[in-house]
Amino acid sequence: MRKISVIGIGAGDPDQLTVQAVEALRRVDVFFLLDKGAEKADLAEARHAILRRYLGDGRSGPGRPRHRLVTLHDPERDRAADGAGYPGAVADWRARRAAGFERAFLDELGEDGTGAFLVWGDPSLYDSTLAVLDEVLARGAVRFDHEVIPGISSVSALAARHRTGLTRVGAPVQITTGRRLAEGWPDGVDDVVVMLDAQQSFLRHLAEDPVIFWGAYVGTADEILVSGRLSEVAGRIEELRAEARARKGWIMDTYLLRREP
Structure with missing residues (x-):
């Protein structure tokens, strides 16, 4: 049976790959890479x-054939959809992704082959790959087994780079999205990690003036870090974020908001 490995590759630094991830790379016949356009x-x-660093010339062992790279078109998601229309837009995007995965598995991966997706950060945290694979299996046209190799998430990397913990004594932390933070501070928590925040929802909480630990492109050569009272650094974060997005065409940032209980 075909096998698919979903390999977490960390937040950006190649040194963040685990030994387990490197060993998994060496078992792969076909790497499926998603084309997100020239901008990314x-x-x-x-x-x-x-792949060059850990597989060198592409051979994963004595006598093994060279691995192949297969690039898949990543369908566009309706990013204008909001409110009640948002779940439907995501479901449509995942369905089109699933159709593309299915065709690729049938056309590019032998029945006893091993394919892999390299997932930024950790596959369990705000990544669609596992849900899309479940949808491929539900379609019933192709059978495969799959495994998940955990990776260092941007959340863990952010806390490490700021030399802070995600939790305080006896207190919880909540991981959420910018979309949800814009609706209000989550009940029952004083420490909130925010991902996928295209609208800079932290600006809605200036009056509460929590401490923010913010990072963009964490773990890469382009890494930017800012921390301090939100009222004092929010403007600086806005400026840095705008400059980085204009320079690179995209931005990937994460932050921890921490208020006094």
Whole structure:
């Protein structure tokens, strides 16, 4: 039976790959890479750099044939959809992704082959790959087994780079999205990690003036870090974020908000 490995590759630093991830790379026959367009070409190059570093000439062992790279078109998601229309837009995007995965598995991966997706950060945290694979299996046209290799998430990397913990004594931390933070501070928690925040929802909480630990492109050569009272650093974060997005064409940032209980 076909096998698919979903390999977490960390937040950006090639040194963050675990030994388990490197061993998994060496078992792969076909790497499936998603083409997100020229704007995010450096994300694809980061994956190529990881493969060059850990697989060298592409041979995963004595006598093994060279691995292949198969690039898949990543369908566009309706990013204008909001409110009640958001779940439907995501479901439609995942369905089109699943159709593309299914065709690729049938056309590019032998029945006893091993394919892999290299997932930024950790596959369990706000990544669609596992849900899409479940949808491929539910379609019933192709059978495969799959495994998940955990990776260092941007959340863990952010806390490490700021030399802070995610939790305080006896207190919880909540991981959420910018979309949800815009609706209000989560009940029952004083420490909130925010991902996928295209609208800079932290600006809605200036009056509460929590401490923010913010990072963009964490773990890469382009890493930017800012921390301090939100009222004092929010403007600086806005400026840095705008400059970085204009320079690179995209931005990937995460932050921890911490208020006094």
